[in-house]
Amino acid sequence: xxQKTRSYLTVLIIFLILASLWxxxxxxRLWTMSESKKQTLKTTEPQDLIxxxxxxxxxxxxxxxxxxxxxxxxxxxxxxxxxxxAVDRALEIIRNRVDQFGVTEPLIQxxxxxxxxxxxxxxxxxxxxxxxxxxxxxxxxxLLESQENTTAILKKIDEVLAQKEEALFExxxxxxxxxEAKEKKKIVEDLFAPEEPESVSEASDTTDTASFxxxxxxxxxxxxxxxxxLEGFGGFWLGVPIEDKPKVELFLNNPDVQAVIPEDxxxxxxxxxxxxxxxxxxxxxxxKKRTEFSGxxxxxxxxxxxxxxxxxxxxxxxxxxxxxRFARLTGANIKKPLAIILDGRVESAPEIQSKIRDEGRITxxxxxxxxxxxxxxxxxxxxxxxxPVKIIENRIIGPSLGQDSIRKGTNSAIIGFLAVLLFMAIxxxxxxxxxxxxxxxxxTFLMAVMAALDATLTLPGIAxxxxxxxxxxxxxxxxxxxxxxxxxxxxxIRAAIDAGYKxxxxxxxxxxxxxxxxxxxxxxxxxxxxxGFAVALSLGVAISLFTAVVITRVIFEIRKGYRxxxx
Amino acid sequence: MLQILKKTNIDFxxxxxxxxxxxxxxxxxxxxxxxxxxxxxxxxxxxxxGGTMLEGYFEEPVRIGELRDAMSRNGYDxxxxxxxxxxxxxxxxxxxxxxxxxxxxxxxDILGVLEKEFPDNKFHKDSVDGIGPSVGKTxxxxxxxxxxxxxxxxxxxxxxxxxxxxxxxxxxxxxxDVLLVLGILFILQREITLLIVTALLTLAGYSLNDTxxxxxxIRENLKLFRKKGGFASTIxxxxxxxxxxxxxxxxxxxLVLFILFLVGGEVVHDFALALxxxxxxxxxxxxxxxxxxxxxxERKSPKRFK
Numbered sequence: 054x055x056q057k058t059r060s061y062l063t064v065l066i067i068f069l070i071l072a073s074l075w076x077x078x079x080x081x082r083l084w085t086m087s088e089s090k091k092q093t094l095k096t097t098e099p100q101d102l103i104x105x106x107x108x109x110x111x112x113x114x115x116x117x118x119x120x121x122x123x124x125x126x127x128x129x130x131x132x133x134x135x136x137x138x139a140v141d142r143a144l145e146i147i148r149n150r151v152d153q154f155g156v157t158e159p160l161i162q163x164x165x166x167x168x169x170x171x172x173x174x175x176x177x178x179x180x181x182x183x184x185x186x187x188x189x190x191x192x193x194x195x196l197l198e199s200q201e202n203t204t205a206i207l208k209k210i211d212e213v214l215a216q217k218e219e220a221l222f223e224x225x226x227x228x229x230x231x232x233e234a235k236e237k238k239k240i241v242e243d244l245f246a247p248e249e250p251e252s253v254s255e256a257s258d259t260t261d262t263a264s265f266x267x268x269x270x271x272x273x274x275x276x277x278x279x280x281x282x283l284e285g286f287g288g289f290w291l292g293v294p295i296e297d298k299p300k301v302e303l304f305l306n307n308p309d310v311q312a313v314i315p316e317d318x319x320x321x322x323x324x325x326x327x328x329x330x331x332x333x334x335x336x337x338x339x340x341k342k343r344t345e346f347s348g349x350x351x352x353x354x355x356x357x358x359x360x361x362x363x364x365x366x367x368x369x370x371x372x373x374x375x376x377x378r379f380a381r382l383t384g385a386n387i388k389k390p391l392a393i394i395l396d397g398r399v400e401s402a403p404e405i406q407s408k409i410r411d412e413g414r415i416t417x418x419x420x421x422x423x424x425x426x427x428x429x430x431x432x433x434x435x436x437x438x439x440x441p442v443k444i445i446e447n448r449i450i451g452p453s454l455g456q457d458s459i460r461k462g463t464n465s466a467i468i469g470f471l472a473v474l475l476f477m478a479i480x481x482x483x484x485x486x487x488x489x490x491x492x493x494x495x496x497t498f499l500m501a502v503m504a505a506l507d508a509t510l511t512l513p514g515i516a517x518x519x520x521x522x523x524x525x526x527x528x529x530x531x532x533x534x535x536x537x538x539x540x541x542x543x544x545x546i547r548a549a550i551d552a553g554y555k556x557x558x559x560x561x562x563x564x565x566x567x568x569x570x571x572x573x574x575x576x577x578x579x580x581x582x583x584x585g586f587a588v589a590l591s592l593g594v595a596i597s598l599f600t601a602v603v604i605t606r607v608i609f610e611i612r613k614g615y616r617x618x619x620x
Numbered sequence: 621m622l623q624i625l626k627k628t629n630i631d632f633x634x635x636x637x638x639x640x641x642x643x644x645x646x647x648x649x650x651x652x653x654x655x656x657x658x659x660x661x662x663x664x665x666x667x668x669x670g671g672t673m674l675e676g677y678f679e680e681p682v683r684i685g686e687l688r689d690a691m692s693r694n695g696y697d698x699x700x701x702x703x704x705x706x707x708x709x710x711x712x713x714x715x716x717x718x719x720x721x722x723x724x725x726x727x728x729d730i731l732g733v734l735e736k737e738f739p740d741n742k743f744h745k746d747s748v749d750g751i752g753p754s755v756g757k758t759x760x761x762x763x764x765x766x767x768x769x770x771x772x773x774x775x776x777x778x779x780x781x782x783x784x785x786x787x788x789x790x791x792x793x794x795x796x797d798v799l800l801v802l803g804i805l806f807i808l809q810r811e812i813t814l815l816i817v818t819a820l821l822t823l824a825g826y827s828l829n830d831t832x833x834x835x836x837x838i839r840e841n842l843k844l845f846r847k848k849g850g851f852a853s854t855i856x857x858x859x860x861x862x863x864x865x866x867x868x869x870x871x872x873x874x875l876v877l878f879i880l881f882l883v884g885g886e887v888v889h890d891f892a893l894a895l896x897x898x899x900x901x902x903x904x905x906x907x908x909x910x911x912x913x914x915x916x917x918e919r920k921s922p923k924r925f926k
Binding site (some may be wrong): 066115123125126129165355381414443444445446447448451452453454456457458461462464468470477482512513519520525527530531534535537538559563564566567568571573575577579580583 | 722885
């Protein structure tokens with residue numbers, strides 16, 4: 054190595070160190086920032102925090118937490134011409150839905166012929182995301198059965214069930230006092246007090262009350278086995294306490310009960326449960342089976358924060374043809390509720406306030422939050438998803454597992470690193486310290502390159518870095534052992550260093566190339582975390598060729614003039 | 621100068637038949653495991669077999685036995701349940717293998733079982749890992765392809781790099797290393813997961829290092845010692861010469877893996893174990909498998925080395 058090359062290399066090394074620090078600076082700033090400072094920055098300078106997060110080294114889902122879902126698009130029921138772009142449309146719809154969450158850097162990707170990968174890093178509200186993504190979005194609009202008919206049908210169901218109960222528990226049946234019967238009658242009447250939960254209108258005028266009534270079910274049970282389970286009745290819907298849901302479903306599936314439900318009617322559950330007065334309920338609706346309107350006519354739907362009365366609402370637009378149909382439907386059914394049904398579950402049942410043509414709004418009822426308006430608008434916008442989707446892989450990395458992985462990964466990296474440093478310094482003395490310096494630079498360069506390439510750090514990736522530390526000193530071990538050997542044969546320090554580097558080089562390159570081959574294959578075939586491992590290992594091994602061979606050589610060149618070599 | 625090993629003169633070559641016996645037996649296990657994996661009969665992890673893993677914690681203490689009983693009462697007889705040490709107490713991992721494609725349903729179902737069986741002790745889910753059998757099948761296919769391509773790639777490189785005999789010996793040694801680790805994992809009844817496959821591929825690349833170092837030295841010495849000494853003693857001398865560096869390079873890598881094994885947590889536990897085994901076996905095989913193959917070959921059909 055000539056004096057000139059050495060100078061060039063020294064300049065290059067210093068430049069690389071500075072460049073690495075420049076690339077690593079955002080990560081270091083972000084990781085050392087306290088949680089409270091992050092919060093203040095989030096409120097005062099959100100743009101700064103976002104750009105910092107973008108520039109810093111990405112953490113994988115397994116460290117940051119979040120969800121990874123693989124969806125399968127079921128094309129079996131599609132016609133040939135629909136099948137062509139079914140997956141792409143599903144992808145678009147899912148992307149559209151995911152965008153609503155405001156997750157930084159979500160990943161939505163087609164995989165193979167009929168799969169879609171969705172990755173939402175750092176997502177907290179996993180259940181909501183999952184419900185939204187997994188929905189197959191067959192959007193329909195149906196009218197509700199009238200209150201009179203509903204009451205009549207519920208009575209019939211009670212009668213049918215009461216007869217059955219009577220047959221079973223005849224001996225337990227006792228005559229009830231007139232007073233009790235009267236009381237019950239009153240309660241049932243109260244139950245039927247109408248309420249306007251949500252409304253659909255052109256202009257907005259909504260009043261909303263969340264009246265809710267509790268019924269003492271034990272008294273009512275024998276006489277009204279079915280309605281006694283319904284703890285509240287809010288005009289258009291029946292409230293079922295979540296613990297009674299299985300029983301209600303059992304009753305509804307009973308053939309005798311089904312016989313009294315009219316042909317063109319059906320019961321449908323609400324999409325979600327809700328907490329009313331500290332209890333969890335799921336609403337039950339009695340719908341007309343006929344699909345009045347379909348989601349395919351929807352062009353757009355946007356959530357709005359507040360109307361004149363401070364309530365969140367959703368604005369929607371329809372196609373021309375849809376507008377004509379919707380005008381006919383809404384014109385004929387003013388003051389009646391219209392159920393918005395997604396996959397057979399009632400998303401919401403706003404009351405039609407006026408005739409709507411191609412533009413309208415749905416005002417959210419009760420104590421609805423803006424998030425609910427957002428979700429409803431997403432559901433509407435999805436229109437009719439071309440084909441049903443099914444979640445076939447579902448990974449949720451919770452905060453506990455993610456933090457545990459970060460802590461254990463960092464701990465083992467630090468301890469492993471220190472152990473190797475210590476070993477090398479003890480075993481090869483000053484030469485070992487030089488090797489340690491090379492390993493340190495290797496790690497710095499590795500992290501910097503990963504940050505610059507926008508690579509993602511995963512737990513297996515940390516394992517890959519740890520492995521790199523162990524492997525990159527191998528090159529120095531081979532060189533040092535060779536130098537020792539050459540010294541033992543009586544060579545001068547200068548000659549021993551030259552021979553040591555020269556002779557060890559082939560073995561070092563061979564060893565690294567085979568590792569690079571496997572890492573390359575793993576990168577090609579691996580899933581997220583494994584890819585992280587492959588990236589860390591291959592970069593680390595490649596960089597070690599420079600740090601362990603070239604950089605240490607530059608330092609050893611200086612030592613050539615020494616009278617004794619500490620090795 | 622600090623040295624782990626002073627100049628050694630151990631007769632490694634003379635002990636090769638013992639090594640052949642040990643390697644042979646372990647390789648049989650490896651081959652059995654290999655066949656079992658390809659037939660889908662081995663203990664495959666949920667990422668290959670399909671299934672659901674649920675992690676979370678109870679509010680109140682629960683004995684692992686109670687949890688196991690509760691699960692088997694509800695049809696999950698073969699659920700794998702493990703208590704984990706996390707920052708939150710009463711933390712458990714529950715893993716079931718199922719062939720149901722709808723993966724969200726299984727997690728819901730298990731949560732339902734826990735709610736029913738422990739009504740006064742709420743279970744908070746932290747992480748879920750649900751993999752449908754079809755995803756598992758895809759992954760199996762990909763893993764097979766990856767193993768094949770990686771092995772072919774490494775072999776091609778060895779063949780380009782060495783002459784025929786050393787190439788074959790290095791190839792056989794690599795296969796030996798991978799099969800032996802697989803065999804030991806099979807005996808230890810470890811699940812074959814994606815990370816284990818990753819470890820096996822990594823060690824296929826890494827365990828070769830010792831063999832490469834040793835072969836380099838053997839070739840170097842064969843040129844030097846052509847006139848004096850026999851073939852066997854040249855090989856034996858080469859092994860003794862590079863023994864300390866072979867051990868030290870393995871030692872540094874083993875050291876970091878051992879720490880990963882101890883501190884890295886259950887996610888990378890078996891991964892670190894497989895690599896640790898691979899490093900020990902890789903060092904052993906360079907001495908007791910790779911070199912003897914060269915020797916035996918030379919004995920059967922002598923060839924003049926250039």
